[in-house]
Amino acid sequence: MLSKPVEFMSSRNPYLPYFALAAVCLIWGTTYLALRIAVLHFPPFLFSGIRQSVAGIILTGFMLTVSKVKFPPLDQIIKQAIGGFFLITLGNGLVAWGEMHIPSSIAAIICSLMPLVVILINVSVNREEKPNFLILAGVALGLIGIVLIFGEHLSDFSTLGYTLGIITTFGAVVSWASGSIWIKKHNANTNPFLNAGLQMFFGGLFMFPAALLFDDLSNVSWSAEAGWSMLYLIVFGSIVAYACYSYALRKLPMTIVSMYAYINPLVAVLLGWLVLDEQLTFRMGIAILITIAGIYVVNRGYQLRSLWKAQLTK
Numbered sequence: 001m002l003s004k005p006v007e008f009m010s011s012r013n014p015y016l017p018y019f020a021l022a023a024v025c026l027i028w029g030t031t032y033l034a035l036r037i038a039v040l041h042f043p044p045f046l047f048s049g050i051r052q053s054v055a056g057i058i059l060t061g062f063m064l065t066v067s068k069v070k071f072p073p074l075d076q077i078i079k080q081a082i083g084g085f086f087l088i089t090l091g092n093g094l095v096a097w098g099e100m101h102i103p104s105s106i107a108a109i110i111c112s113l114m115p116l117v118v119i120l121i122n123v124s125v126n127r128e129e130k131p132n133f134l135i136l137a138g139v140a141l142g143l144i145g146i147v148l149i150f151g152e153h154l155s156d157f158s159t160l161g162y163t164l165g166i167i168t169t170f171g172a173v174v175s176w177a178s179g180s181i182w183i184k185k186h187n188a189n190t191n192p193f194l195n196a197g198l199q200m201f202f203g204g205l206f207m208f209p210a211a212l213l214f215d216d217l218s219n220v221s222w223s224a225e226a227g228w229s230m231l232y233l234i235v236f237g238s239i240v241a242y243a244c245y246s247y248a249l250r251k252l253p254m255t256i257v258s259m260y261a262y263i264n265p266l267v268a269v270l271l272g273w274l275v276l277d278e279q280l281t282f283r284m285g286i287a288i289l290i291t292i293a294g295i296y297v298v299n300r301g302y303q304l305r306s307l308w309k310a311q312l313t314k
Helices: 003-012 016-039 044-065 074-090 093-098 104-111 114-125 133-149 151-158 160-186 192-205 207-214 224-251 260-275 282-313
Strands: none
Touching: 016 044, 016 093, 016 104, 016 224, 016 260, 044 074, 044 093, 044 192, 044 207, 044 224, 074 093, 074 160, 074 192, 074 207, 093 104, 093 160, 093 207, 104 133, 104 160, 104 260, 114 133, 114 160, 114 260, 133 151, 133 260, 133 282, 151 160, 160 224, 192 207, 192 224, 260 282
8 A cells, every 4th residue: 555655755754744735835826827717718617627527537546556555445435525525626616716706816815814714613623733822923924914915906805796706715715624624634544645536536526516507508618728727737736736735734734734825825926927027016025025924933833832742741
């Protein structure tokens, strides 16, 4: 089974989960733009359903055939299907629908609320991960940085289209946070890469009924923009990044993993500046530094909490 080599690798490479998390931060930062381009040319739930189910089939097939991972029992498959519904069907599908009405940068800032939602849920259901003052202060500092970056767009939220996009995208954030916590609790001692494949497959499968209900399927047609976006999102946004996310989620505390939501909007800003010659002001630079400082404070809070726990157990 691959789970044993994975455990061996992580024990020899303690930084491997952080490398996986870094890949998530960078890759998912690019997917907001790719998804925005896609949903302007293709129905969102149908697009996301095809993307995620195909990615799930590829990753699951690879794990079962090439890596020789044993097929999981029925109860484990059901758990991955539940996780896929919250993480993929709602978490990804609602963002895709929302991006028909709001720019990718606004979707990114809404999704940056995910660490706050994780903390609120953890405080109420999981005493072991209850945050201390530094963690809360770091999350707040990071969120202030994100708000400063996209502050000039806040006045646009009052329009009807933006409001619909905000509501659905915020719903996706709540679903993603809840699903991540649920998966972390129920996926102990299971292969994270096979889990990721099954979650993507079932999550994508559940989107097809949503496509029949909510998508305009009267004029579905492929374009070059939709095709290239599909290919990029399947390979990188789904298979590579989601597998890394599942691995990091298993190896790192939930609130640290959720910090990727702060990095994603920063990646979007920098790519816009480097590739599309978008404006990067002094205010945005300061906001990026504030966000990075927030991430450092959160990690420092966890380090101190671990030290305190170690001292109490002596």
